[in-house]
Amino acid sequence: MDFERFKVHGEPLIYGAMISIALATIGIIIGLTYFKKWGYLWREWLTTVDHKRIGVMYILAALLMLFRGGVDAMMMRLQTAAPEMKFLDAQHYNEVFTTHGLIMILFMAMPFIIGLMNVIVPLQIGARDVAFPRLNAVSFWLFFFGAMLLNISFVIGGSPDAGWSAYFPLASLEFSPTVGNNYYSLALQISGIGTLLTGVNFIVTILKMRAPGMKLMKMPMFIWSALLTNVIIVFAFPVLTVALALMMFDRLFGSQFFTMSNGGMDMLWANLFWVWGHPEVYIVILPAFGIYSEIIATFSKKNLYGYTSMVFSMVIISLLSFLVWAHHFYTMGQGAMVNGFFSITTMAIAVPTGVKIFNWLFTLRKGRITFTTPMLYTLAFIPIFTIGGVTGVMLAMASADYQYHNTMFLVAHFHYVLIPGAVFAVIAGFHYWFPKVFGFRLNDRLGRHAFWWIAISFNVTFFPLFLLGLMGMTRRTYTYSAETGFGPLNSLSFVGAVGLCIGFVILVYNIYWSTRYMPKDTNGDPWDGRTLEWATNSPIPAYNFAIVPKVQTRDAFWTSKVDNIPLFEEKITKIHMPSNTGKPFIMGVIFFIFGFSMVFSLWIPAILAAVGIVIVMATMSFDRDHGFYISAEEVIATEKKLRGETV
Amino acid sequence: MMKQLFPIRHVMGYLASLVLSAAALTVLYADLSDSANIVILLITALIQASLQLFLFMHIGENTETKKELYLNLAYALFVGLVTIFGTLFIFVWGWYA
Amino acid sequence: MKIDASKPLEYSTEENSNKIFGFWVFLGAEIALFATLFTVYLVMVNRFASGPSGPEIFEIGPVLYETFLLLSSSFTIGLAVHAMRHGYKKAMMVFIGITLLMGLAFAGIEVMEFLTYIHEGATLQTSGFLSSLFVLLGTHGAHVSFGLLWGGAILIQLWRQGINPATANKTFIFSLYWHFLDIVWIFIFSFVYLKGLM
Numbered sequence: 001m002d003f004e005r006f007k008v009h010g011e012p013l014i015y016g017a018m019i020s021i022a023l024a025t026i027g028i029i030i031g032l033t034y035f036k037k038w039g040y041l042w043r044e045w046l047t048t049v050d051h052k053r054i055g056v057m058y059i060l061a062a063l064l065m066l067f068r069g070g071v072d073a074m075m076m077r078l079q080t081a082a083p084e085m086k087f088l089d090a091q092h093y094n095e096v097f098t099t100h101g102l103i104m105i106l107f108m109a110m111p112f113i114i115g116l117m118n119v120i121v122p123l124q125i126g127a128r129d130v131a132f133p134r135l136n137a138v139s140f141w142l143f144f145f146g147a148m149l150l151n152i153s154f155v156i157g158g159s160p161d162a163g164w165s166a167y168f169p170l171a172s173l174e175f176s177p178t179v180g181n182n183y184y185s186l187a188l189q190i191s192g193i194g195t196l197l198t199g200v201n202f203i204v205t206i207l208k209m210r211a212p213g214m215k216l217m218k219m220p221m222f223i224w225s226a227l228l229t230n231v232i233i234v235f236a237f238p239v240l241t242v243a244l245a246l247m248m249f250d251r252l253f254g255s256q257f258f259t260m261s262n263g264g265m266d267m268l269w270a271n272l273f274w275v276w277g278h279p280e281v282y283i284v285i286l287p288a289f290g291i292y293s294e295i296i297a298t299f300s301k302k303n304l305y306g307y308t309s310m311v312f313s314m315v316i317i318s319l320l321s322f323l324v325w326a327h328h329f330y331t332m333g334q335g336a337m338v339n340g341f342f343s344i345t346t347m348a349i350a351v352p353t354g355v356k357i358f359n360w361l362f363t364l365r366k367g368r369i370t371f372t373t374p375m376l377y378t379l380a381f382i383p384i385f386t387i388g389g390v391t392g393v394m395l396a397m398a399s400a401d402y403q404y405h406n407t408m409f410l411v412a413h414f415h416y417v418l419i420p421g422a423v424f425a426v427i428a429g430f431h432y433w434f435p436k437v438f439g440f441r442l443n444d445r446l447g448r449h450a451f452w453w454i455a456i457s458f459n460v461t462f463f464p465l466f467l468l469g470l471m472g473m474t475r476r477t478y479t480y481s482a483e484t485g486f487g488p489l490n491s492l493s494f495v496g497a498v499g500l501c502i503g504f505v506i507l508v509y510n511i512y513w514s515t516r517y518m519p520k521d522t523n524g525d526p527w528d529g530r531t532l533e534w535a536t537n538s539p540i541p542a543y544n545f546a547i548v549p550k551v552q553t554r555d556a557f558w559t560s561k562v563d564n565i566p567l568f569e570e571k572i573t574k575i576h577m578p579s580n581t582g583k584p585f586i587m588g589v590i591f592f593i594f595g596f597s598m599v600f601s602l603w604i605p606a607i608l609a610a611v612g613i614v615i616v617m618a619t620m621s622f623d624r625d626h627g628f629y630i631s632a633e634e635v636i637a638t639e640k641k642l643r644g645e646t647v
Numbered sequence: 648m649m650k651q652l653f654p655i656r657h658v659m660g661y662l663a664s665l666v667l668s669a670a671a672l673t674v675l676y677a678d679l680s681d682s683a684n685i686v687i688l689l690i691t692a693l694i695q696a697s698l699q700l701f702l703f704m705h706i707g708e709n710t711e712t713k714k715e716l717y718l719n720l721a722y723a724l725f726v727g728l729v730t731i732f733g734t735l736f737i738f739v740w741g742w743y744a
Numbered sequence: 745m746k747i748d749a750s751k752p753l754e755y756s757t758e759e760n761s762n763k764i765f766g767f768w769v770f771l772g773a774e775i776a777l778f779a780t781l782f783t784v785y786l787v788m789v790n791r792f793a794s795g796p797s798g799p800e801i802f803e804i805g806p807v808l809y810e811t812f813l814l815l816s817s818s819f820t821i822g823l824a825v826h827a828m829r830h831g832y833k834k835a836m837m838v839f840i841g842i843t844l845l846m847g848l849a850f851a852g853i854e855v856m857e858f859l860t861y862i863h864e865g866a867t868l869q870t871s872g873f874l875s876s877l878f879v880l881l882g883t884h885g886a887h888v889s890f891g892l893l894w895g896g897a898i899l900i901q902l903w904r905q906g907i908n909p910a911t912a913n914k915t916f917i918f919s920l921y922w923h924f925l926d927i928v929w930i931f932i933f934s935f936v937y938l939k940g941l942m
Contacts (some may be wrong), residue, residue: 132762196773204762208762208765209762234772235772236776237773238776238777242781245879254868257872257875261793262794262871263795263872265872268787272784621901
């Protein structure tokens with residue numbers, strides 16, 4: 001075998017990364033062995049089917065990926081901070097911006113959001129778990145090992161380097177001969193299958209497992225956003241599955257889908273990628289709308305203004321999201337009729353989005369507002385996202401887009417949409433729901449410090465990019481000469497990026513500080529919340545609710561507090577729980593081996609791994625484990641303990 | 648026994664699908680225009696698909712989820728048709744020439 | 745486990761009826777998947793470059809056999825579910841067995857068809873048209889092959905456990921899958937073969 005293929009010949013930076021990965025791995029292994037935590041890790045986490053623990057693992061993985069993608073971002077900003085920088089070479093810069101995009105969208109924003117959905121959705125609808133707990137674990141491990149597969153690419157074989165959109169012919173074997181884009185096609189495929197299964201799971205959970213009395217139009221707004229997001233996932237991800245499979249066929253088996261000879265059509269890749277890619281944007285944005293709706297209502301002490309119009313605007317957005325994809329390639333060569341059509345549909349999305357913005361503003365109006373950390377992120381989101389949206393309408397105009405296309409203006413636009421629209425939202429949601437999961441709040445003063453650093457630095461980082469784009473700086477250029485005049489604004493942007501780093505360091509420090517010093521919260525409702533997740537204890541017991549709640553109104557928990565409507569009327573009985581299983585984890589490992597073998601065209605291990613996957617599926621099918629029961633006495637004891645009473 | 652094992656609705660549905668497949672073959676042997684042929688193929692295929700959905704797959708039998716199943720199907724068809732015809736619109740009918 | 749006796753066995757527990765609903769949602773995703781493959785095929789259909797075009801390689805004979813086999817197997821799996829609802833375990837297993845045999849024959853003919861194409865110099869690597877043809881047919885064929893393994897596993901479980909809520913549920917879901925593959929085939933038959941040959 002030719003071992004040269006596995007090596008990455010690079011710079012000290014990559015060798016440094018290799019050594020630090022090796023040291024961290026050894027450190028983790030020694031640590032787990034020294035503290036005898038292997039059994040704990042396996043029993044409590046790797047084999048868990050509990051939606052809350054799976055959610056926490058999603059969020060941990062997302063934070064890890066936020067760090068990785070953030071380091072990539074810093075490297076890019078440093079490389080472009082001054083003209084003719086020599087920090088990264090062109091190839092390394094290509095790899096860095098490619099992985100930055102992939103990781104931030106697919107392995108940071110999506111898992112963070114899916115993690116929050118995992119923790120919160122069953123609680124908000126008053127259910128004991130998701131519809132298919134074991135499938136949920138399969139989803140997580142496929143996502144996780146897909147993410148790991150992409151992450152090892154930069155130390156084994158080389159990272160993908162053709163942009164996160166991997167346009168052909170650049171991503172073809174001819175122009176990207178390293179294994180980088182093989183990693184792309186397989187890692188995304190594996191985690192994409194996991195995401196698709198999540199979509200199915202949550203649609204069934206939301207449509208079929210709501211507490212009695214919770215009609216569709218009584219669901220909390222976050223549940224609506226989660227439902228529509230999962231609908232988009234289910235119907236958009238198959239397109240990605242096909243596109244990635246065709247890419248793999250082209251690169252590994254010499255098929256002619258996206259080639260430039262023998263009838264291939266490179267532009268078809270761009271088309272398929274964005275048929276999935278645009279709905280993907282809404283997959284990360286819609287849940288954010290849901291999170292903000294919850295936070296605004298809670299901290300304004302009012303019910304959400306215009307509930308029905310909120311729901312309908314999201315339904316319309318979910319449909320329109322499938323009708324706009326060609327606006328990503330106005331300049332590709334299709335006729336004016338096509339561009340005109342997609343221009344109009346794109347601008348039309350601004351209408352339902354505007355409806356939502358006004359509904360939030362009206363909810364705030366005359367509310368008794370408390371400025372907690374999650375609320376600050378929400379309030380900052382509204383103006384910043386509006387700038388992103390308005391520049392989006394500018395880009396939507398096909399004829400004007402010929403000027404903006406592939407410039408830093410576009411880069412600034414989508415960061416102005418995605419950072420307030422997704423990152424602020426998950427941070428806000430993280431602060432908001434943190435006490436529910438861990439039983440204590442994050443410190444508000446440190447939280448506010450982090451917020452101001454992040455919000456201000458964000459604008460310092462990205463606003464200059466609008467101007468740079470209008471000056472003509474194209475995206476993905478690794479360097480420029482001093483005569484272009486791009487230097488000062490890029491330096492300013494780098495200063496902002498450093499500020500963002502400081503903000504995130506404070507955020508992480510806050511988690512550490514709060515874990516040590518924040519007081520325990522015993523009533524389960526630290527924010528005076530409105531929805532059902534606050535009606536149970538914090539931290540949440542394994543069975544979620546000792547008694548299944550009966551819902552009569554929207555904001556069920558709020559009305560139960562204000563109007564004294566009892567939520568829990570029945571007696572505590574024994575509760576059925578699913579058993580833990582290690583099979584999803586094992587399946588993830590085998591998928592990883594399969595993906596890795598395919599990347600390097602190692603056919604025999606690939607076939608063996610494929611057989612292994614089928615065998616694990618078969619053993620899951622033959623499994624006759626029907627779970628177990630928690631007795632009523634045990635439930636009563638747990639409830640008392642969580643409320644701080646003596647048993 | 649035989650009557651219970653071979654319910655008349657299923658047998659009729661099966662025969663209908665065979666007949667419809669045979670009918671679709673007319674596009675090979677009758678000398679019709681291209682658009683007439685496409686219409687024949689569309690009609691025979693859609694009827695057959697509906698036979699499977701309603702008769703064999705019992706899509707409407709569970710009243711609890713009937714509405715959701717139809718919505719799911721409608722959404723899937725929406726996305727599928729938009730993908731097919733949108734792509735053809737971009738690359739074939741609306742291509743700059 | 746609560747069993748609701750008013751419903752057919754395969755829907756009888758909450759978990760069972762959730763599984764059926766979830767599988768329908770998954771079939772929605774499958775519709776999007778095959779629609780995308782059809783998209784690729786329809787864009788590629790005339791891009792055969794120096795290789796053969798559709799009419800030059802398609803033969804109606806084997807396609808008719810395949811169609812007949814798949815339609816009939818869809819009929820027999822429907823009969824299997826019907827027999828299951830009447831509690832006829834043996835008849836049910838026989839119908840599933842016939843279904844799987846016909847599926848196997850279908851897969852065999854498809855493999856022969858692929859070998860013929862390759863023998864004629866029409867391979868995956870020849871042209872955009874042939875790449876899209878092989879992947880569209882191959883994805884459907886792979887689904888059928890996976891169905892053979894799945895159906896086989898269900899037969900073993902039926903043989904061991906008889907008809908109970910779990911096996912009834914699995915059989916019903918498998919029947920949905922099989923009917924769905926038949927629907928996909930109808931569209932392949934009409935818009936790949938017949939449209940190519942007309």
